[in-house]
Amino acid sequence: MFATDRVRLRPPTPDDAPNMFRLYGDPELHLVTDGEPFLPRHVGQVRARLEKQVTEPPDGQTAVSLLAETVADGTFLGGGSLWGVNPFNQYAHLGISLLPEARGQGYGTEVIQLLCRYGFRNRNLRRLELETLASNTAMRRTAETCGFTHEGTQREREYDGDGFADMVIYGLLRRDWTP
Ligand SMILES: CC(C)(COP(=O)(O)OP(=O)(O)OC[C@H]1O[C@@H](n2cnc3c(N)ncnc32)[C@H](O)[C@@H]1OP(=O)(O)O)[C@@H](O)C(=O)NCCC(=O)NCCS
Incomplete structure (x- = not known):
């Protein structure tokens, strides 16, 4: 589907439930990646949701969730x-989360680049946005490496487990995108 030499993005299947459960079942990571409260779920509920998507696929109009894995042997990396x-208005937001052992090896950069390609080329979008906690150096650096511009800071916007933290907004216009 969408791939670089090392990373492939594809829709998750019910068999991916244990990996998806591991990725999204961490309450501390949830504080970093999601603006909604963490709701504990068991792996069976994750599988049931993925099974439902087999017969009732999401229409993808407002959101598309993909799984990231290695091309070499299908090792699960995370999601985007x-x-x-x-x-x-022809814009959308990007989200990404990798398992701890997959981070810091360039995979995040490749996943964001693949999502940009999907957004600009296949969805004909004009602008992509990324929001993250101001303290999330890894995400900020990844966004900058992928060509995003820091467009602003929202003060005390998101609860991070300790208090209300600043959020930074990054944007990339299609005319500034390097495929
Ligand atoms: C943020 C995340 C997606 C980045 O992906 P990654 O694969 O770890 O990043 P990469 O290896 O592609 O590195 C990209 C850049 O960030 C830098 N970087 C990566 N991790 C870093 C860290 N912990 N601290 C500082 N810089 C870091 C790299 O040096 C690289 O910089 P360069 O392009 O100048 O060489 C990943 O760390 C992750 O999933 N984190 C947890 C979830 C999360 O925070 N998601 C974003 C929520 S908005």
């Missing part, structure tokens, strides 16, 4: 998404 798609 295009969400908040606004076709009228």
Whole structure:
């Protein structure tokens, strides 16, 4: 589907439930990656949701969630998404989360580049956005490496487990994108 030499993105299947459960079942990571409260779920609920998507696939109009794995042997790396798609204004947001052991090896950069390609080329978007906690150096650096510009800081916007932390917003216009 969407791939570099090392990383492939594809829709998750019910068999991916244990990996998805591990990725999204960490309450501390949830504080970093999600603005909604963490709700504990068991692996069976994750599988049930993925099974439902087999017969009732999401229409993908406003969001697309993909799984990232290695091309070499299909090792699960994490997930990436295009969400908040606004076709009228032609923009969307990007989201990404990798397992701890997959981080710091360039995979995040490749996943963001693949999501940009999907957003700009296949969804004909004009602008992509990324938001993260100001303290998330890894995400900020990855966004910058992928060509995103720091466009602003929202003060005390998100609860991070200790208090309300600043959020930074990054944007990339299609005309500034290097495929
Ligand atoms: C953020 C994340 C996706 C980055 O992916 P990654 O594979 O670890 O990043 P890469 O290896 O591609 O590195 C990209 C850049 O970030 C830098 N970087 C990576 N981890 C870093 C860290 N912990 N501290 C500082 N810089 C870091 C790299 O040096 C590289 O910089 P360069 O392009 O100048 O060489 C990944 O760390 C992750 O999933 N973190 C947890 C979830 C998360 O925070 N998601 C974002 C929520 S908005």
